[in-house]
Amino acid sequence: MLSSIPSPSSNTMPVIGLHYYGVMIALGVLAAVMLARARWRAAGHDPDEIADIAVWAVPAGLIGTRVYHVITDFDKYRDNLGQIFAIWNGGLGIPGGILFGVIAGVWAARHYGIDVNRVADACIPGLPLAQAIGRLGNYFNQELFGRPTDVPWAIEIDPIHRPAQYVQFETxxxxxxxxxxxxxxxxxxxxLVGRRKVLRPGKLLPLYLIGYGVGRFWVELLRSDHATEILGLRVNTWTSGAMVLIGFGWLLFGGALRPEAERGWDPEPEVAPEAEGVAGAAEGEGAAGAAGEAGVEGEAGVGSGPAEGANDGVAEDGPQGQGPVSEVEVPEADKPE
Structure with a gap:
């Protein structure tokens, strides 16, 4: 029976010497981009457009994570500024990555003429996926753990990584x-929410801010590592609360629901511009075909005009006065066999 999770023997990969932390970050980014490409393709768009945006958004996001961490924990680097660039040792603040990455992504989408709101909806679910994978790097660095506990899934931490006030505890x-x-x-x-199509385009981002903010808030309450505090609360706790408030405000005052969803019925799935073009071409062909048939009937009508005129003379009122009923006699020679 599992009594605790053992600590890793090393934070670098054997032989090649790569830091697991960096590898996990890279895998997370790759997974997020692949998910965004798949969602953008499913919406009927060119998946290569995601790569065009990622070229700008990913580096900006990584820079933002480091900038946020250094600003909020500057005491760690005040006497050793060279460590600011040692990201392989950990220290990436997700809120900064969200801010920088979104700004760069919006700029890139507009630069390439891509619908910002719709491409954001394709990309946003990839953010928590990347974060989930990246968090595994914290395991190899033995960092960002919580208070001491003896639950079966507790993690063993080497003495060198334990907070001073908890050095006597192992898990x-x-x-x-x-x-x-x-x-x-x-x-x-x-x-799942995106598939329901009840939110206006672009509203998955504030929903993400709420969801991530709530999760990060309660996780911060369990953390025991050193962190900058404001009024007795960790700075990330305040940031998480701000994310939740921003997300709710965005949804409440920005018109979250589609009009048809507000009326109480599920909207039809959206049709991508390419699909609309195909549908329009098909309708055009159908209209042209109908016009052609009408032309053929018109030519036939010219030849039979006198006969129809003669029939008008024999029209009589139908039963119960519901209008004329035409009785057309077909000559024997013209009757089908």
Whole structure:
């Protein structure tokens, strides 16, 4: 029976020497881009457009994560500024990555003439997926764990990585794993909401802010590592609360629901512009065909005009005065055999 999760023997990969933390970050980014490409393709768009945006958004997001971390934990780097660039040792603040990445992504989408709101809906579920995978890097660095505990899933932490006030304890809450599981659930929830198509385009982002903010808030309450505090609360706790408020405000005052959803019925699935073009061409062909048939009937009508005129003379009122009923006599020679 599992009594605790053992600590990793090393934070680098054997032989090649790559840091697991960096590998997990790279895998998370790759998974997010692949998911966004698949969703954008399913919506009827060119998946290569996601790569065009990612070229700008991903580096900006990584820079933002480091900038946020350094600003909020500057005491760690005040006497050793060279460590600011040592990202392989950990220290990436997700709120900064969200801010920088979204700004760069919006700029790139507009630069390439891509619908910002719709491409955002394709990309947003990939954010918590990338975060969930990236959190595994915290395991190898033995960081971002919680308070001491003896639950069966507690993680063993080497003495060198334990907070000074808890150096006598061996096992702690794996809060990075809690956040990873929360983010996987958030990713699935965003995908399901997107399929329902009840929200206006672009509204998955505020929904993500709410979902991630709530999860990060309660995880921060379990953390035991050193962090900058404001009024007795960790700065990330305040940031998480702000994300939730921004998300709710965005949804409440930005018109979250589609008009048809507000009336109480499910909207029809959206048709991508390419699909609309195909449908329009098909309708055009149908109209042309109908016009052609009408022309043929018109030519036939010219030849039979006198006969129809003669029939008008024999029209008489139908039963119960419901209008004329024409009786047409077909000559024997013209009757079908």
């Amino acid at each position: 702690f809450h794996p809060t990075f794993a809690y956040e990873a599981l929360w983010n996987l659930g958030l990713c699935a929830a965003l995908i």
